[in-house]
Amino acid sequence: MNTICIMCPMGCPLTIEEINGEVVVSGNTCKRGEIYGKEEYTHPKRCVTTLVEMKSGGVASCKTSTTVPKERIFDVVNFIGKLRVPDDVKIGDVVAKDVLGLGADVVITGRK
Structure with missing residues (x-):
């Protein structure tokens, strides 16, 4: 390899x-x-970056606070896809802790 x-x-x-x-x-x-x-x-492990929906319908960018096993990336993305975060969320806010028991939190990295 x-x-x-x-x-x-x-x-x-x-x-x-x-x-x-x-x-x-x-x-x-x-x-x-x-x-x-x-x-x-x-x-292999990866940090997951994606978008999370806000309650108003807008989106915010987010990432996992640490890497997750590569084979669990789609599980993490599906979990994040079900979240609806408050409209007043700020960069750095943790919107989900210990996702799927993997030890990674979901952290807001930007707003649109």
Whole structure:
């Protein structure tokens, strides 16, 4: 598997392989790249960004406060799609805590 490390501005090109049951990362220039590569190979995670509807019908942008397992992204988006937040919501407000038990809150990042 080939990917780009996103742990720092270097953007090292990583090659990640499983050799004899062990995940081996090459191309990284620091320890953070090795850690990122192993996690990306074994249990990828992503921060979710989307829109949430306000009670008035407008929308606000939001994101998860931390990464969630990649295989649960659509579950999180569906959960957020059912939310209706107050019209007076502000940037930085937490509108849902511990979404689906994943340890991530939904935080407002902008208003339209």
